[in-house]
Structure formats: C-alpha cells, structure tokens
C-alpha cells in the first residue's frame with residue numbers, strides 16, 4: 001500500500017507538476033497567441049504597407065515607362081536632328097571644298113587680273129598719249145561728215161535741176177493717148193453687134209516705144225467702090241486697151257516729183273463722153289483701178305515724206321472746182337451748185353491764183369484726200385439730172401498746192417499739181433443737143449472752152465518758138481484763165497487723150513486725135529520734141 005501511496009503521491013506530484021506545466025504551457029500559449037495576434041497585426045500592417053509600396057512602385061514604374069517612352073521619342077528626334085546635322089555638315093564640307101577650289105581659282109584669276117591691270121595701265125598711259133591724236137582725228141572726221149551732209153543737200157539741189165532738165169527734154173507739153181477696153185455695156189442686145197463688129201479697127205504698130213496708133217476704116221463710095229482710109233498718129237506714149245492704171249501712172253509720176261520740186265504741173269484728161277476720162281483720173285475703188293488723182297496725191301505725200309530727211313518741210317492744200325457753163329462751182333463747198341459767184345484772181349507778184357469764196361483745205365494724208373474726192377463726187381451727182389449727166393458736161397479741176405521750206409539750206413519752193421477732167425469733147429450732132437436749148441448751150445460752152453485750151457497751148461508753143469510778144473488768149477475761157485499760171489512759164493503739161501474703141505465713135509476719135517496732135521506739136525520754153533503728124537491716107 002505504501003508503495004501504492006507512494007506511487008499515488010508520486011502520481012499526484014507528477015500531476016501537479018503536469019498541471020503546473022500545463023498552466024505554464026497555457027500561459028505560454030496565451031503569450032504565444034498574443035504574440036501571434038500581434039504578429040498577424042504586424043503582418044497585416046506590413047502587407048498593407050507593402051501593397052501601398054507596391055502601388056507606389058507601380059505608379060513610379062508607369063511614370064518611368066512614360067518617361068522612358070518620352071526619352072525614346074526625344075532620342076529619335078535627336079537622332080533625326082543629328083542625321084540632318086550630319087548631312088548639313090557633309091554638304092557644308094563639300095561646299096567648303098568647292099569654295100576653297102573656287103577661292104583657289106579666284107586667287108589665280110586675281111593674280112592674272114592684277115597682271116592685266118598692270119598691262120592695261122601700261123597701255124592706258126600709252127593710249128592717253130594717242131588720245132589727243134584721236135581727238136584731233138575725230139574733229140577732222142566731224143568736219144568731213146558736215147561736208148558730206150552739205151554735199152547731200154547740194155546733190156538734192158542738183159537732182160532737182162537734173163530732174164527738171166530731163167522733164168524739159170521730154171517736152172514741157174506731153175500727150176499720152178489711151179484707148180479704153182470694150183465694155184459689156186458696149187454690146188447691148190439692141191446694138192445686135194458682135195465684139196469684132198463693134199470695135200473700131202485700131203492698131204498699135206510700135207511695139208517697142210508704144211508711141212503710135214493707127215485707125216483704119218473701109219466704106220463704099222457712091223459708085224459702089226470700096227474706099228480704105230488709114231490715119232496714123234504719134235504721141236509721147238500710146239496705151240493699149242489692156243494697159244493698167246499703174247502703167248499709166250508710171251509715166252505720170254515723174255511730173256508729180258516735179259510738183260514737189262516747185263513746178264506747176266497740169267494733167268488734162270481729154271476725150272468724148274464715155275471714153276474713160278473719169279476712169280483715168282479718178283478711177284475705181286480697188287488698189288488696181290484707183291486713178292491718177294489719188295495715186296498722184298499719194299505719191300506727193302510719199303515724196304515729201306522722203307524729202308523730210310533732206311531738211312524739207314512741206315505744207316499742202318487742196319481745192320476742187322467745177323466749171324459748168326462757164327460758171328465756177330466749189331466742189332468742196334456746202335451751198336447749192338451754180339448759185340455762188342466765184343471770181344478768179346491772179347497775183348502777178350507771187351504768181352498765185354485764188355478763187356474767191358472757194359474752199360482751200362489743208363491736206364494731211366491721202367486718205368483725207370480720198371474723202372474730199374468722194375464728197376465732191378456726191379455733190380456733182382446730186383446736181384445731175386436724168387437729162388444731164390453733169391460730170392460729162394463740166395470740167396473738174398483738182399488743185400494740190402505744195403509749199404516747201406528747207407531750214408538747212410534756206411531754200412523754198414512752191415508748186416502746184418492740177419488734175420483736170422475735161423468735159424466730153426463730142427461735137428454738136430453727136431450729143432443730140434441741137435434740139436435742146438440747154439444742151440446746146442452746154443455743148444457750145446464746152447466746145448468754146450476746149451478750143452480756147454487748144455489755142456492757149458498753141459500760142460504758148462509759138463511764144464516758145466521765138467515769138468516772145470505773142471498774146472496768149474487765157475481770158476477766152478474760165479478754164480484757161482483759171483489755169484493761166486499753171487500753163488505758162490516753167491510749167492509742165494500733160495494731156496491724156498482718152499479714146500473709145502467703138503467703130504461708131506471713129507469720127508469722134510479722129511477729131512480728138514487731131515486736137516491732141518495740135519497740142520503735141522507744141523513746145524514751151526527751151527524743150528523741143530520730135531513728133532510725127534497724123535497722116536490721112
């Protein structure tokens with residue numbers, strides 16, 4: 001039992017020990033638990049802190065990433081810049097290389113130029129020595145130029161004299177004969193004639209100088225025998241029907257030059273009605289058909305323009321008159337024709353002719369003259385009646401006065417160009433005028449003035465042949481009185497005889513040819529001509 005007791009006390013002791021140990025363990029456990037709780041709190045706090053730190057780190061990381069990206073971008077830009085700069089540098093390097101080459105060559109050039117300057121300075125000093133010599137030469141050359149200019153002016157004066165001499169040798173009165181072509185209106189059905197029958201037999205044998213015209217006719221006499229007639233005439237120039245206005249003007253243009261040189265020139269168109277006088281003088285509206293008046297005016301303007309370079313200045317004025325039934329009308333005027341009284345006045349001192357109350361128009365261009373001519377033409381056609389084609393029954397006188405001054409030589413000159421379209425020259429019976437008093441008066445006036453013109457020219461011819469006291473009957477007609485100053489002295493006269501090609505006009509043509517021959521055999525002044533008279537076979 002004791003052992004039991006001992007064992008129990010032992011057990012109790014061990015139990016007590018165990019209880020104590022348990023209590024200690026429990027205390028330890030509590031401590032440990034407390035420590036555990038503390039530790040888990042601490043851990044929780046640490047975890048939170050770590051989480052916060054992680055967030056911060058994450059934010060920092062993202063910022064760093066952005067910064068890195070930005071830095072990378074910057075780096076790229078910098079790299080691009082760098083690349084560009086590198087290229088610029090290489091370009092600059094090559095430019096520098098070129099520049100240094102250029103500099104090198106410039107330096108070489110500068111050196112060469114310096115050498116040239118040195119050489120030039122040497123030459124300059126030599127030149128300055130010869131400069132004064134050249135100055136002297138220049139003075140001599142200038143004197144030569146002045147002398148040559150004076151010679152040109154002298155040559156112009158000589159040319160004028162020679163031109164005038166040539167014109168005088170050709171004769172101061174010249175006669176041209178022009179046969180117009182046959183027209184469709186000449187072959188009207190009522191005439192029932194073929195062209196060959198309608199045409200007069202006219203031949204032009206002188207194919208070289210074109211100076212002859214021969215008319216032929218054949219008829220039966222009372223005995224039934226055939227009679228052949230031939231009439232030959234010779235003039236300064238004969239124009240065949242196919243001749244152009246230009247060909248006719250070529251012959252006249254010399255006289256236009258004379259007018260600019262200060263001479264009085266008269267060109268008459270003579271012939272029966274319808275023979276082509278107006279066509280010759282005024283012409284048509286095309287360049288090819290334009291007549292002598294517009295061509296002459298154009299040439300006067302051209303010649304005066306050319307002479308401007310030789311120191312001449314010209315003033316030109318024009319007048320256009322009509323003489324109808326011995327009454328003067330102003331074709332450039334405004335009032336009704338045949339109403340105003342115009343008087344002819346001659347200034348013996350200046351040799352100028354004026355017509356009272358007649359318009360004298362300053363001329364500036366050939367276009368202006370064309371307008372004036374058209375104006376005159378329309379005035380005449382207004383005055384014409386059905387019974388009376390006025391332009392055929394009146395003389396028209398276009399006068400262009402030209403005054404020239406040469407400031408360099410002090411010379412002056414004054415000339416006139418009269419272009420006269422004469423009234424139809426047909427005789428009384430042909431015009432059918434005998435039964436009509438007005439027509440009769442017209443025809444008598446025309447015939448009187450035309451024969452007065454013939455008489456004046458013949459008298460001038462006689463005077464030229466030595467009869468210095470010969471009276472010239474200028475006053476016998478208005479036409480000759482008006483043209484007095486342009487027909488005498490050193491004037492030049494051209495008569496263009498217009499002929500119809502028609503057989504029915506043969507007698508009229510013969511009359512015209514005889515009148516023209518009378519004029520052609522006349523000489524004025526010193527000029528002499530050789531002409532053959534018309535031969536009646």
Ligand SMILES: Nc1ncnc2c1ncn2[C@@H]1O[C@H](COP(=O)(O)OP(=O)(O)OP(=O)(O)O)[C@@H](O)[C@H]1O
Nearest residue numbers: 180181272273274275276277278279280391392424
């Ligand atoms: N060389 C020519 N070439 C072509 N046609 C011409 C020529 N000559 C004259 N004619 C024509 O003949 C006709 C008569 O001519 P123009 O009127 O010139 O004659 P004229 O003699 O002036 O007559 P008038 O005395 O009636 O005025 C006109 O139709 C004209 O165009």
